[in-house]
Amino acid sequence: MRVAITGAGGQIGSFLAFSLAQRDQALDVVAVCRNVVAAGLLESAPCSVRVGSLTEPGSAQLLLGDCDAVVHCAYAAGLPGHAWAVNKAMLTRLFAIPRINRVIYLSSVAVYGKCIVNEVGSFEKPHADTGYGRAKWRSELLAIRLARRTRRRLIVWRLGHVYGSSQAMSQFIVTKARTTQFSLPFDGAMPSNAIHIHRLTNAVKVSLATESAGAWNVTDQPQQTWRQLFDWHTETLGLPRVPAMPDTLSREAKRRYLARGNGLVPWHALRRAVTVAQATGRTAVARSLPRLREFGYRMLERLPSTLESKAGAVYWSALAREAIVAATPASGVDQVEPWLLSDAMPGPYLAIGGDVDAWEAGEVSQRAELMHWFARLNSPQGAWLAAERL
Amino acid sequence: MARVLRVGVIGAGNVVERYHLPVLSAMSEVRVEWLCDRMEPRARGLAALFGVRRAFSDLEECPDVEVVLIAIPVGFRRPVLERAFRRGWHAFCEKPFAISSEEHSWILDRAKAAGVQVGVGLMRRFYPATALARHVLSHRPFGAVREVWASEGARQRGTGRDSDWYQGSVAAAGGGVLIETGVHIVDQVLFATGAEAFEVGSCAFEWGKGLDYEARALGALRLRDKAECRFGIAVSRINDLYNGIVVHFDEARMSLGLTHEGELVLTDSQERVLAQLSSAEPRRGQRSVYTAFAAEWSEFIRQCRTRVPSLVDGASAVLTTEFVEVCYKWAAVPTAES
Numbered sequence: 001m002r003v004a005i006t007g008a009g010g011q012i013g014s015f016l017a018f019s020l021a022q023r024d025q026a027l028d029v030v031a032v033c034r035n036v037v038a039a040g041l042l043e044s045a046p047c048s049v050r051v052g053s054l055t056e057p058g059s060a061q062l063l064l065g066d067c068d069a070v071v072h073c074a075y076a077a078g079l080p081g082h083a084w085a086v087n088k089a090m091l092t093r094l095f096a097i098p099r100i101n102r103v104i105y106l107s108s109v110a111v112y113g114k115c116i117v118n119e120v121g122s123f124e125k126p127h128a129d130t131g132y133g134r135a136k137w138r139s140e141l142l143a144i145r146l147a148r149r150t151r152r153r154l155i156v157w158r159l160g161h162v163y164g165s166s167q168a169m170s171q172f173i174v175t176k177a178r179t180t181q182f183s184l185p186f187d188g189a190m191p192s193n194a195i196h197i198h199r200l201t202n203a204v205k206v207s208l209a210t211e212s213a214g215a216w217n218v219t220d221q222p223q224q225t226w227r228q229l230f231d232w233h234t235e236t237l238g239l240p241r242v243p244a245m246p247d248t249l250s251r252e253a254k255r256r257y258l259a260r261g262n263g264l265v266p267w268h269a270l271r272r273a274v275t276v277a278q279a280t281g282r283t284a285v286a287r288s289l290p291r292l293r294e295f296g297y298r299m300l301e302r303l304p305s306t307l308e309s310k311a312g313a314v315y316w317s318a319l320a321r322e323a324i325v326a327a328t329p330a331s332g333v334d335q336v337e338p339w340l341l342s343d344a345m346p347g348p349y350l351a352i353g354g355d356v357d358a359w360e361a362g363e364v365s366q367r368a369e370l371m372h373w374f375a376r377l378n379s380p381q382g383a384w385l386a387a388e389r390l
Numbered sequence: 391m392a393r394v395l396r397v398g399v400i401g402a403g404n405v406v407e408r409y410h411l412p413v414l415s416a417m418s419e420v421r422v423e424w425l426c427d428r429m430e431p432r433a434r435g436l437a438a439l440f441g442v443r444r445a446f447s448d449l450e451e452c453p454d455v456e457v458v459l460i461a462i463p464v465g466f467r468r469p470v471l472e473r474a475f476r477r478g479w480h481a482f483c484e485k486p487f488a489i490s491s492e493e494h495s496w497i498l499d500r501a502k503a504a505g506v507q508v509g510v511g512l513m514r515r516f517y518p519a520t521a522l523a524r525h526v527l528s529h530r531p532f533g534a535v536r537e538v539w540a541s542e543g544a545r546q547r548g549t550g551r552d553s554d555w556y557q558g559s560v561a562a563a564g565g566g567v568l569i570e571t572g573v574h575i576v577d578q579v580l581f582a583t584g585a586e587a588f589e590v591g592s593c594a595f596e597w598g599k600g601l602d603y604e605a606r607a608l609g610a611l612r613l614r615d616k617a618e619c620r621f622g623i624a625v626s627r628i629n630d631l632y633n634g635i636v637v638h639f640d641e642a643r644m645s646l647g648l649t650h651e652g653e654l655v656l657t658d659s660q661e662r663v664l665a666q667l668s669s670a671e672p673r674r675g676q677r678s679v680y681t682a683f684a685a686e687w688s689e690f691i692r693q694c695r696t697r698v699p700s701l702v703d704g705a706s707a708v709l710t711t712e713f714v715e716v717c718y719k720w721a722a723v724p725t726a727e728s
Contacts, residue, residue: 041628379636384622
């Protein structure tokens, strides 16, 4: 089977292209990149690499016309209108290729929002609160329509946070683990909605070999908690264990996140914006308008001294309040990343068949990869140390 | 009040759209008169977005200005600079300044002959951590500098660019990650340390499609007081690396971040933190990337008015160009010049 990996210059696409080509001799992997710079990442990959645009009909046919299946990792970012036009064009061209009979579309946990709240949204009607999440949801719906129209087998995966060597989530975890003020909300008891990049590769391999179609959430099975994920990283890399945030603070962090109107009730967010503007803007506005200031001074001259003193006290108190708000670092509970407070993705989960350990040396190999990646991050001499090891 | 300088912008790419035009629009001492790009629709669109009156595709049609921003790929600049100098325009060049030492010298000589100023856009010089590091290193309060290690790298996670992106062409870009991104960190090290000369002892590359994706160099720097220190630098597009510069003194260590938000941390020989400068408390330099761009423009404008070399004078980046050139020659990697 010839399978194309679109977006092969990205962090997931490049790994999939390498891994699938190396590990599965039955697959003829074609890595598709948008430009030569992205393709250069795959110089040593044991697969063919094609460069071009997926949005032009002729170009898409040249890139994908001889492929049986596609793992669609490509995603256009940028200004929402432009990005949607590109993403829509890519999907439309892809489903117009006659030979392709199977598409795996990589959607994202982002369709549920940064912090999944099970009372809001569902698998069927997720509640995205970012441009990226909304774009992914729209793309899912478009892919489903196109698949029905063209009678293709479509698999939609709402991918959890992908971790492992060179993955952004592992970089986040390592950065937090090394931040002295950081503590793990609810002691990491919340579900991580995460998946190791090797398990994702395994899932692709298995799914290409079956006749399945449908939509699933995709995470490690069983689902890991944030504590398990953080501990896996810190133990592997010899970092101190991340302390637990007390439950009271954790609950407060979640309450504040939701109360800030984060994607739930728009008028909450508006009310907060108005309140903040009132608290900080009043005196700033007054100070910045010379005529108003002059008028104010003339009025003060005519007031009895007790009232003038009162006016002074009100003004200086407001100034002090503004300065203190500006100087006070934000409370730690306001800084907690929302995905650390999140519920599990609602709906069905992909049962990842096969055994990733049969592919790799298993846990040992995954930890060794992580340590090798971390060695480069840990010090400026890391690049040389890693090269020497190679 | 000083006369407003008229600026022409040559090149309508990303750095112009996202940084130069927003900054120039906010500066009262300049006025952008026109945009020129071989893709005229792009130039027109950008001009409309930023209230620039005119757009052209042919430089010969552009009316006179005092200053031009050269924001086209480095491999295509020579004829454009020739025309700019012939018309008596001061030129502010986006990094990298030149592909080679020979080209760097050519630019400086031609500018001098034409009686105009030429500057280089290396805005990291204006980041708080970099500016403070330069100040600290100029006074050597912690003894001699023994070693300087610098690295910058992130696994490329998507480019967002189409197949005609100039960075895919050695002829246009001058090379890969070393000249495109590495020139920033190389310059940061040379600027912060005030190095007067360097030596490259070894150099290694990882490359693909004729472009370098990772470059590692080891050598030595000769500093202002003729002292020498060991020096290592690495830049990468294929691996996540430590992003920062670490300077080892006799008695202490200084680490600085590379971005406008980067911190400067001083630790003693027992790894105890002595002092820390974070982006919340800038004592020198600029708080955001936009103010850094504004600072470099202000410096160049002052240079144009006073004819006194500023922090962004083209000649101040000679060592940076030489370093990149020496590294490429070391590995005999094909460049636009070869």
